Amino acid sequence: MTPAQGIQCGSLNLAFSFAWARSIVEDFSLTPVPNAPAWLVGAANVEGEIVPVFDLASWAGDGASDALHTESGAGRARLLVGGFGDERAAIVFSGSARMVRYAPDSQKIAAGSALTPRLSAVMLAASETTPRHWVLDARQLLDQLAAELAT
Amino acid sequence: MSLTIRQKLLLSFGLLLALLLMLVAVDYLKIRDLRETLNKTQSKEAYLGRAQAALWEVRFIAPQLIAITDPVARNKLIASEPALHEAIDRDVAIYGSLEGLSLEEIAGHKKLTEIVTAYRERRRDLAKLITEGKAEEAAQWRAQYTTPLGESTVKAISDLIALTQRKDIERRANQDQAAESAKYLTLAIGTLTLLVGAVAATLVLRSLTRPIKRLLTVLGQLTEGDYTARVRLATKDELGQVGLALDQLLDERLESVANQAKENDRLNDSIIGLLQTVVQLSNKDLTALAPVTEDIVGTVSSSINQLSHETGLALGEVQQIANSVRQTSEHVVVQATQVDTTARAERLALKEMSERLAQTIGQLGEVAALSQNSSQAATQAAAANDAAMRTVDATVRGMDTLRESISEMDKRFKRLGERSQEISSVVGLINTISERTHVLAMNASMQAATAGEAGRGFAVVAEEVQRLSENARQATGQISQLVHNIQSETSDTVFMMNRLIELVVKQSERAQDAGAQMVQTRDTTSALVGLVKQIAAFSQQQGELAQQLRLSVAQLNDGALTTSEAIALQNQSTSTLLSFARRLTETVGQFKLSTSPAASLG
Numbered sequence: 001m002t003p004a005q006g007i008q009c010g011s012l013n014l015a016f017s018f019a020w021a022r023s024i025v026e027d028f029s030l031t032p033v034p035n036a037p038a039w040l041v042g043a044a045n046v047e048g049e050i051v052p053v054f055d056l057a058s059w060a061g062d063g064a065s066d067a068l069h070t071e072s073g074a075g076r077a078r079l080l081v082g083g084f085g086d087e088r089a090a091i092v093f094s095g096s097a098r099m100v101r102y103a104p105d106s107q108k109i110a111a112g113s114a115l116t117p118r119l120s121a122v123m124l125a126a127s128e129t130t131p132r133h134w135v136l137d138a139r140q141l142l143d144q145l146a147a148e149l150a151t
Numbered sequence: 152m153s154l155t156i157r158q159k160l161l162l163s164f165g166l167l168l169a170l171l172l173m174l175v176a177v178d179y180l181k182i183r184d185l186r187e188t189l190n191k192t193q194s195k196e197a198y199l200g201r202a203q204a205a206l207w208e209v210r211f212i213a214p215q216l217i218a219i220t221d222p223v224a225r226n227k228l229i230a231s232e233p234a235l236h237e238a239i240d241r242d243v244a245i246y247g248s249l250e251g252l253s254l255e256e257i258a259g260h261k262k263l264t265e266i267v268t269a270y271r272e273r274r275r276d277l278a279k280l281i282t283e284g285k286a287e288e289a290a291q292w293r294a295q296y297t298t299p300l301g302e303s304t305v306k307a308i309s310d311l312i313a314l315t316q317r318k319d320i321e322r323r324a325n326q327d328q329a330a331e332s333a334k335y336l337t338l339a340i341g342t343l344t345l346l347v348g349a350v351a352a353t354l355v356l357r358s359l360t361r362p363i364k365r366l367l368t369v370l371g372q373l374t375e376g377d378y379t380a381r382v383r384l385a386t387k388d389e390l391g392q393v394g395l396a397l398d399q400l401l402d403e404r405l406e407s408v409a410n411q412a413k414e415n416d417r418l419n420d421s422i423i424g425l426l427q428t429v430v431q432l433s434n435k436d437l438t439a440l441a442p443v444t445e446d447i448v449g450t451v452s453s454s455i456n457q458l459s460h461e462t463g464l465a466l467g468e469v470q471q472i473a474n475s476v477r478q479t480s481e482h483v484v485v486q487a488t489q490v491d492t493t494a495r496a497e498r499l500a501l502k503e504m505s506e507r508l509a510q511t512i513g514q515l516g517e518v519a520a521l522s523q524n525s526s527q528a529a530t531q532a533a534a535a536n537d538a539a540m541r542t543v544d545a546t547v548r549g550m551d552t553l554r555e556s557i558s559e560m561d562k563r564f565k566r567l568g569e570r571s572q573e574i575s576s577v578v579g580l581i582n583t584i585s586e587r588t589h590v591l592a593m594n595a596s597m598q599a600a601t602a603g604e605a606g607r608g609f610a611v612v613a614e615e616v617q618r619l620s621e622n623a624r625q626a627t628g629q630i631s632q633l634v635h636n637i638q639s640e641t642s643d644t645v646f647m648m649n650r651l652i653e654l655v656v657k658q659s660e661r662a663q664d665a666g667a668q669m670v671q672t673r674d675t676t677s678a679l680v681g682l683v684k685q686i687a688a689f690s691q692q693q694g695e696l697a698q699q700l701r702l703s704v705a706q707l708n709d710g711a712l713t714t715s716e717a718i719a720l721q722n723q724s725t726s727t728l729l730s731f732a733r734r735l736t737e738t739v740g741q742f743k744l745s746t747s748p749a750a751s752l753g
Contacts, residue, residue, distance in 0.1 A: 019600070024590050096586065098593075099617065
């Protein structure tokens with residue numbers, strides 16, 4: 001069983017491998033990016049580096065996450081920062097993060113699930129823990145986001 | 152002598168190259184001699200052969216002149232002869248100028264030159280006679296001079312060619328003999344080259360294979376785990392330097408591995424100490440302190456100590472508040488018991504008053520029938536009325552006391568609600584700490600995953616911290632639920648108190664009304680004493696008044712019954728509140744707290 005970092009984006013329970021996830025940031029200031037799509041909610045200064053912040057709930061077609069409009073409490077917004085150097089990126093999520101575990105052969109479960117086409121394209125596995133988290137391939141996800149930004 | 156591999160190879164190949172150059176030089180010289188001999192023999196025969204051909208062509212001109220009658224053709228034929236003579240002279244002269252001619256060939260050449268010169272002069276005179284048309288003289292000249300000289304010239308050339316061919320055969324024989332001797336020399340030099348090359352290759356190969364075998368042996372020992380193996384080559388060439396570098400690398404590597412093992416042991420000790428502390432904290436012993444070391448675990452230990460310290464402080468406050476709630480609830484129970492006792496006494500008093508009113512009504516009924524005993528009956532009625540008034544006064548005072556007690560209880564319940572709010576704020580602080588600890592543990596887990604194998608122990612600690620923060624969050628959730636229940640029960644109790652106060656006020660007003668009616672009854676009874684004769688006339692009126700009084704007492708009795716039921720409900724709520732307060736105390740009491748948390752941190 002492989003551990004992963006589980007987060008909640010809107011109504012989606014997603015997870016990323018520890019090979020990509022680096023830290024959780026609670027206090028941050030978000031700067032909007034002009035003419036950017038709705039799922040690129042802005043850029044944040046994390047430990048002296050500017051990282052783009054993505055809303056995967058909006059990108060996946062699950063509706064915009066309301067975490068950014070919650071100032072405090074359990075539902076307030078946090079950032080999951082991952083990657084190194086120029087490939088660093090952040091995912092906005094709400095609530096508490098949790099550690100989940102998944103088996104490498106759980107891709108069949110993920111492939112048969114009723115997910116949006118965008119999420120299914122970057123799906124890697126499904127967690128064994130409850131509630132079920134969908135483990136995403138971070139590199140493939142960021143390549144997809146970059147390709148959509150370039151068009 | 153210590154040589155490097157490069158020097159050894161250069162020396163060996165240089166020696167072989169010198170021997171090969173020597174072999175090539177010998178063969179080249181021999182081949183050059185053979186080529187020169189061949190060129191010389193072929194050239195001499197060629198020059199003489201060409202001169203012989205030109206001579207035959209000159210001699211063939213005379214028969215042609217006899218056969219050809221056309222003057223133009225004859226002149227052309229005669230004009231071509233000098234060129235042929237020049238060719239003969241040139242080839243003969245070239246032959247004589249060649250190197251390496253033997254004495255016999257020089258003598259043959261000299262003789263040929265003389266005959267050719269004489270033949271050319273006789274042929275010029277013959278051509279002159281033919282040109283002048285002196286045929287007979289020309290024939291005589293030809294028979295006498297040119298024909299014998301031509302034959303001599305042909306013979307001289309043929310003899311010289313035969314001599315040259317014989318000499319060339321001798322030269323080739325000599326050259327073959329020299330080539331045979333050169334072949335043996337070439338074979339000797341080649342054999343020597345092979346021997347020298349084999350010896351040099353063997354020496355170089357041995358100087359290379361021995362250190363390499365030693366290196367392979369040491370590498371095999373290292374592969375099998377023998378890290379004490381060393382190369383220690385005696386040579387100072389490149390392989391010797393490689394062996395020395397490998398030995399130094401192994402020494403440094405062993406020292407580094409030993410230092411790494413010590414560092415790992417220290418880190419493992421720190422992690423074990425931290426795990427023991429986490430186990431104590433998991434067993435709700437918040438007095439446990441993790442040893443703070445200088446490594447990375449020390450930071451986590453300090454954070455856990457700070458967390459347990461803050462949690463201990465918060466739980467201490469919760470414990471104090473829970474004790475206050477429990478004491479207040481117990482006090483409320485005592486007061487509720489007093490209220491219940493007072494209400495029971497009130498009901499007894501009302502019952503007694505009701506009985507006396509019934510008795511009064513009966514006596515008033517007898518007034519009409521027993522008018523003759525009216526004075527005595529009036530006296531008894533006045534006495535009963537006084538007693539009823541005292542009872543009503545006692546009831547009014549009891550109501551006032553009850554209202555004051557209930558008001559005090561209401562204030563205490565409101566304070567209880569305020570303290571519950573303080574508990575909620577403290578629980579919120581604990582929940583915030585738990586959430587931050589949870590995030591800290593998640594970040595620690597990700598950093599441990601980034602560290603790979605070295606961070607595995609640290610990942611276990613981070614997971615335990617995460618589980619501890621989750622337990623703390625669940626505990627705060629339970630406490631919040633208990634506080635919420637307390638606040639709800641308190642709110643219901645306050646509501647019941649307010650309702651009870653309203654009932655008591657209403658009952659007090661009714662008792663005061665009863666008292667006022669008692670005063671009126673007393674005045675009426677007093678008037679009965681003086682108006683005995685008017686008793687019959689006013690007996691109906693007194694009966695109605697007594698009936699009204701009885702109804703008022705009945706209403707008062709009903710109010711007292713309602714009050715008793717409200718007090719019973721209040722007692723039930725108070726018991727529930729006391730039960731929750733004790734459960735809260737027990738829940739918080741499961742944590743082992745230090746008597747002086749601030750002092751325990753040092």
